[in-house]
Amino acid sequence: MHAADSRPFLLHLFDAALGAVDAGTLLAQHLPPPPRGRTVVIGAGKAAARMAEGVERHWQGALSGLVVTRYAHGAPTRLIEVVEAGHPVPDAAGVEAAERILRLVEGLTEDDLVLCLMSGGGSALLSLPAPGITAQEKRDINRALLRSGAPIGEMNCVRRHLSSIKGGRLALACYPARVVTLVVSDVPGDDPAVVASGPTVPDGSTALDALAILERYAIPVSDAVRDLLRDPGRAAPKPDDPRLARNETIVIATAQGALEAAAQAARAAGITPLILSNSIEGEARDVASVHAAIARQVLEHGQPCAAPCVILSGGETSVTVRGQGRGGRNAEFLLALALALNGQAGVHALASDTDGIDGTEDNAGAVLAPDTLARAAAQGLDARAMLGNNDGYSLFAALGDLVVTGPTRTNVNDFRALLITP
Known part of the structure; x- marks a missing residue:
């Protein structure tokens, strides 16, 4: 040559x-059948708008919902609202989107389906700090992690345990509806619990793991953060949680x-x-x-x-x-x-x-x-x-x-x- x-x-x-990892194209073959009840679409990440576009193009039946993506990453949709927010550092738009998504999945029944569209970037875009932590404090920790050289898995471990929505907590908010999560993986190993910090995927890590990561990279945190990460009552749902038994997670695109x-x-x-x-x-x-x-x-x-x-x-x-x-x-x-x-x-x-x-x-x-x-x-x-x-x-x-x-x-x-x- x-x-x-x-x-x-x-x-x-x-x-x-x-071309091989176009989320809008790959998504069609993984869509579940329509439920007897409602279909609510939620999601977050840099591919979220493209995925929502694909759902609208291929879905047979009524649907509604909201996804959040990075600024300038939107796509034209008719039924699923696309919100743009800050990345890699979370902003108020992302916090508001997370709050709205939690409200959207309130009051669902076991006949309903939540279709969750997750991709890389969702950790920052779907940001809702745990009780007692300010949005600014979480942004400061996130910014320090980005500069520390920590691998993405460790960063997302911290994000999960400082969140009210990540680490499977969003799936609990959807219960008793069935949740099907479609994932575009941006993480080595393609663990869906790590992608976007796994809002609908049970978490195998602990809050003490997150605290150890912060200490390893000498990232200063407040007493409120330390107390939160030492609180056993703040544990995320585990893989054997019966409330998640009907849920399914499918990785549709990988490196x-x-x-x-x-x-x-x-x-x-x-x-x-x-x-x-x-x-x-x-x-x-x-x-x-x-x-x-x-x-x-x-x-x-x-x-x-x-x-x-x-x-x-x-x-x-x-x-x-x-x-x-x-x-x-x-x-x-x-x-x-x-x-x-x-x-x-x-x-x-x-x-x-x-x-x-x-x-x-x-x-x-x-x-x-x-x-x-x-x-x-x-x-x-x-x-x-x-x-x-x-x-x-x-x-x-x-x-x-x-x-x-x-x-x-x-x-x-x-x-x-x-x-x-x-």
């Missing part, structure tokens, strides 16, 4: 991955599905794919070092596959923020990868978030080429200093190498592809 074709090829793989679609697109183009993993976690720059080492192994020894090939991986890396720059975890990964490869010929890469938003920026991610560092230096950019300042976005923006998709209205987390040619 000619170097000039590398960027279009990588973008083609990303498009194939996104694995996105990677397999990209692999199929690579094969069709005559390039050997290798799916490294769908659940890679850790510091973005450390993950980049490992990917660089694998690329060199391919070029020097033809292992674990011979060039030309493409190494695919997913999951969710983290960034411990120490600088003041702009850039999400995918820009961080690529900038660290560029430094680790140091102009290595034959390696092109793309790293993007499948929701279209890398961190809090306006790009999904970026692309890298063997001449990335040379082009940056020609513009007077110090790549190593910019990595130290967590400023990957600024470097790739200056080079014209950002990947900008706009909101994709799905979310199966990071997508990485390293194209390696002889």
